[in-house]
Amino acid sequence: MVLLKNPSPSRGGSLQNDANKDNKRKSRASRGNSPADTTTSRGNSPGKNNSVVRVIGKNNLLQSRGSETGSIERLVDGDKRVIATKHLLPENNINVVIRVRPLSSKEIKAGEDMAVQFPGDGQIYCEGSPTSGDKKGKLFSYNVVFEPTATQEDILQFSGVKKLIEMAVEGFSCTAFCYGQTGSGKTHTLTGPPGMFERLNPYSEQHGLVFRSFVYLFKLLQEKQECNFVLRASFLEIYNEKVMDLLNPGTSRKPLMVRWSKKTRGFFVENLFTVECEELDDLLAVLEEGMRNRAVGSHNMNDHSSRSHTILTVSITSEQQMDNSVFISRQGKINFVDLAGSEMTKKTQSEGKTLEEANNINKSLMVLGYCISSLSDGKRKGGHIPYRDSKLTKLLADSLAGNGVTLMIACVSPVRSNASESLNTLRYAARVKKIRTKPIVVMDPREALILSLKREVGALQTENEHLRAALHLNDDVSNVVRSESKAERKMIVTPPVVDLDKLSEMERPELSQLIHAYITENEALRRENAELYATREQVIRDQELVCRENERLLKKLEDVNSVCCRSPIIPARPTYSAEMMNDTNDDAPGATNVWTNPNIEPTPLSSDMIRHGLYRSASNMPEKIQKELDKRRIVGSYTNIAEAYKDKSHHRRHNSWDNGNGMTRMSPDQAVSPIDVNQYKKTSTRRTSTVHEERRPSETNDLLGEPVQPTDHSFNESPDSILSGPLEMVNSTPGTAESEAEFPLASSHTSSPFGTPEPEDHAARTPRKYREKEDETTQRAFGSPIPVDEDKPL
Numbered sequence: 186m187v188l189l190k191n192p193s194p195s196r197g198g199s200l201q202n203d204a205n206k207d208n209k210r211k212s213r214a215s216r217g218n219s220p221a222d223t224t225t226s227r228g229n230s231p232g233k234n235n236s237v238v239r240v241i242g243k244n245n246l247l248q249s250r251g252s253e254t255g256s257i258e259r260l261v262d263g264d265k266r267v268i269a270t271k272h273l274l275p276e277n278n279i280n281v282v283i284r285v286r287p288l289s290s291k292e293i294k295a296g297e298d299m300a301v302q303f304p305g306d307g308q309i310y311c312e313g314s315p316t317s318g319d320k321k322g323k324l325f326s327y328n329v330v331f332e333p334t335a336t337q338e339d340i341l342q343f344s345g346v347k348k349l350i351e352m353a354v355e356g357f358s359c360t361a362f363c364y365g366q367t368g369s370g371k372t373h374t375l376t377g378p379p380g381m382f383e384r385l386n387p388y389s390e391q392h393g394l395v396f397r398s399f400v401y402l403f404k405l406l407q408e409k410q411e412c413n414f415v416l417r418a419s420f421l422e423i424y425n426e427k428v429m430d431l432l433n434p435g436t437s438r439k440p441l442m443v444r445w446s447k448k449t450r451g452f453f454v455e456n457l458f459t460v461e462c463e464e465l466d467d468l469l470a471v472l473e474e475g476m477r478n479r480a481v482g483s484h485n486m487n488d489h490s491s492r493s494h495t496i497l498t499v500s501i502t503s504e505q506q507m508d509n510s511v512f513i514s515r516q517g518k519i520n521f522v523d524l525a526g527s528e529m530t531k532k533t534q535s536e537g538k539t540l541e542e543a544n545n546i547n548k549s550l551m552v553l554g555y556c557i558s559s560l561s562d563g564k565r566k567g568g569h570i571p572y573r574d575s576k577l578t579k580l581l582a583d584s585l586a587g588n589g590v591t592l593m594i595a596c597v598s599p600v601r602s603n604a605s606e607s608l609n610t611l612r613y614a615a616r617v618k619k620i621r622t623k624p625i626v627v628m629d630p631r632e633a634l635i636l637s638l639k640r641e642v643g644a645l646q647t648e649n650e651h652l653r654a655a656l657h658l659n660d661d662v663s664n665v666v667r668s669e670s671k672a673e674r675k676m677i678v679t680p681p682v683v684d685l686d687k688l689s690e691m692e693r694p695e696l697s698q699l700i701h702a703y704i705t706e707n708e709a710l711r712r713e714n715a716e717l718y719a720t721r722e723q724v725i726r727d728q729e730l731v732c733r734e735n736e737r738l739l740k741k742l743e744d745v746n747s748v749c750c751r752s753p754i755i756p757a758r759p760t761y762s763a764e765m766m767n768d769t770n771d772d773a774p775g776a777t778n779v780w781t782n783p784n785i786e787p788t789p790l791s792s793d794m795i796r797h798g799l800y801r802s803a804s805n806m807p808e809k810i811q812k813e814l815d816k817r818r819i820v821g822s823y824t825n826i827a828e829a830y831k832d833k834s835h836h837r838r839h840n841s842w843d844n845g846n847g848m849t850r851m852s853p854d855q856a857v858s859p860i861d862v863n864q865y866k867k868t869s870t871r872r873t874s875t876v877h878e879e880r881r882p883s884e885t886n887d888l889l890g891e892p893v894q895p896t897d898h899s900f901n902e903s904p905d906s907i908l909s910g911p912l913e914m915v916n917s918t919p920g921t922a923e924s925e926a927e928f929p930l931a932s933s934h935t936s937s938p939f940g941t942p943e944p945e946d947h948a949a950r951t952p953r954k955y956r957e958k959e960d961e962t963t964q965r966a967f968g969s970p971i972p973v974d975e976d977k978p979l
């Protein structure tokens with residue numbers, strides 16, 4: 186094997202430098218990876234790479250994460266082998282991992298050579314292709330590079346998908362998508378080899394990422410006993426630019442409309458079937474059903490080629506009791522996206538129907554390429570992103586640029602004859618790696634408000650104590666109360682306990698002494714009682730003040746929300762980032778440091794208290810000075826609150842759909858109207874229930890739902906023009922080894938302008954019984970009814 190570049194993270198060496206080649210070999214050996222022979226097996230030897238990796242058993246499976254940059258190893262046949270290498274990349278960016286499949290038996294028979302090498306540290310080197318424009322090879326680096334020996338379980342463990350699932354459970358919107366040329370192993374990675382679902386074996390090692398993720402998800406849910414979870418799943422495909430429901434294909438396979446939701450400020454598929462899944466089996470049934478219904482074809486490069494893009498979505502609604510009374514619900518989801526592979530129609534020898542499919546696949550992938558190009562270009566921040574040019578990009582918009590957490594698995598064919606396509610895939614992936622997203626937790630607005638108010642109340646209480654301490658009221662008052670009550674208690678002489686039967690036998694003076702003792706005790710108790718009443722009144726007054734302040738803050742929050750939530754990315758409904766939700770630090774934005782109720786006069790002291798001197802300031806501070814002090818703190822407090830809200834309202838990303846209106850945002854899942862959930866539950870054999878997401882008259886005119894004519898991108902039906910054309914390499918980024926390809930400028934392509942909003946009153950069109958059901962669902966999901974605006978497509 187010839188390694189052409191120094192694999193160290195500094196990656197400064199010359200490609201042709203022989204000394205570096207030697208250094209490279211040494212450095213690999215020094216990392217403790219497999220020795221020379223293993224090195225060969227990770228590089229170019231087709232025979233070895235293709236050898237079946239036998240995993241000895243769970244106990245022998247050694248998976249070491251090592252350092253943040255380095256190798257991921259597994260014990261195979263008593264030999265520690267590197268199955269992947271990784272490199273720490275910025276956390277806010279989309280995670281990108283590469284999976285290189287082994288050579289197929291067909292390729293071995295044809296004597297094909299490997300075109301990729303694995304220098305380590307999350308790097309992959311791909312040779313150039315003499316027959317295409319990419320004559321030179323290139324080195325790229327990613328979060329993780331899986332080598333051909335990596336198993337399906339390795340992908341689950343080390344791709345970062347587990348983290349994605351955990352975040353979906355926490356309320357984030359997550360997406361894992363596979364990208365790559367036809368036959369590169371996307372479907373294999375996500376769902377396993379062809380025919381997996383015809384002979385379903387739950388213990389098969391070939392199960393893909395989706396199956397394994399579902400198992401992991403249920404394991405997670407079982408561990409979280411403190412939460413209630415509701416899972417719903419949907420499965421769709423985009424076939425020839427038409428959205429089809431894979432769970433409800435019907436006889437006519439009527440395409441579904443993709444609409445824009447003002448509430449969620451995102452696209453959604455109208456009338457998509459959503460299946461409620463109570464058990465793992467239900468989720469697996471959804472997967473099985475969808476896989477059976479998806480469009481598969483055969484061509485020269487893949488006997489079981491996916492002819493459509495598929496999106497399998499599992500939405501996770503969690504309800505957690507925070508305190509005795511407060512329930513918080515979160516709405517997370519995870520999308521598994523299997524993109525159809527880009528293909529050179531010349532190579533695949535597609536014709537007729539397969540050719541039409543290939544053209545549609547290539548077109549939508551090209552639009553995806555343009556979106557990725559625009560999003561990843563820092564200079565074009567805030568510019569137009571042509572999401573609307575294809576159904577695929579509409580539905581992936583939120584995953585790519587929005588509030589979600591995204592993982593891209595780029596699948597690569599190892600053979601030399603596919604080197605050009607592999608280079609394009611690697612460039613594409615390098616672009617995606619640069620995209621930054623801003624993940625947020627989607628919460629019910631009321632609950633989010635309650636949480637924030639609870640934090641405010643906590644801050645107010647702290648502030649109260651702080652003020653009391655500043656004015657020496659606390660010590661003073663409690664000292665007075667303590668000393669008085671001690672004095673009272675001293676006065677209270679508890680009469681001796683007398684046996685009632687013996688009362689009649691007692692002498693007169695003895696009796697009168699006993700009565701006197703009782704009268705004295707009674708008077709002392711009355712005094713103590715009166716004192717307690719006074720204290721209670723004071724506490725009630727304090728409580729009223731806090732309540733009034735809460736109401737004021739609530740109003741203020743509503744005002745702030747209506748102003749803040751105008752970005753397309755930050756949902757118009759109040760949403761709170763995980764950072765904010767976990768933020769209990771009083772110093773953090775959103776927390777009030779000092780508070781005095783500005784609307785209320787200083788608490789009047791009751792005449793009793795004044796008389797008894799209970800609330801006398803120890804420092805005898807004149808009332809005027811106290812007021813002045815309070816005023817100053819009020820001003821400070823307001824400034825703090827205003828600053829905090831200012832902070833929260835920042836970090837907006839501007840996208841092309843931003844029309845600046847401040848509509849309340851709801852996720853499409855919240856707009857779900859679960860009709861006859863139980864009915865479906867009972868009748869369905871594998872499904873527990875079937876839920877219709879949104880029912881609308883199908884004749885509704887759908888401006889956005891109409892098949893979109895992608896703008897002319899100089900598409901010439903060759904994936905080369907899509908991948909190598911737009912992804913022409915122009916420069917290298919320091920710190921990362923890959924050379925960066927430049928997509929064509931957005932200006933070079935005239936994207937369709939946003940349609941004028943076409944008002945549609947969903948409430949008026951939706952039959953009343955459905956609306957009532959929607960309300961019921963909302964009530965069930967969030968504990969209390971939430972006013973829901975109906976969607977109005979643009």
Ligand SMILES: Nc1ncnc2c1ncn2[C@@H]1O[C@H](COP(=O)(O)OP(=O)(O)OP(=O)(O)O)[C@@H](O)[C@H]1O
Nearest residue numbers: 286367368369370371372373378487490491525526
């Ligand atoms: N990691 C792997 N290990 C073993 N076999 C694999 C691997 N990846 C892919 N294959 C096999 O290669 C063939 C093509 O894979 P697959 O159908 O998943 O490709 P694809 O990228 O989904 O193609 P298309 O875009 O045409 O649907 C399949 O027979 C699959 O089982």
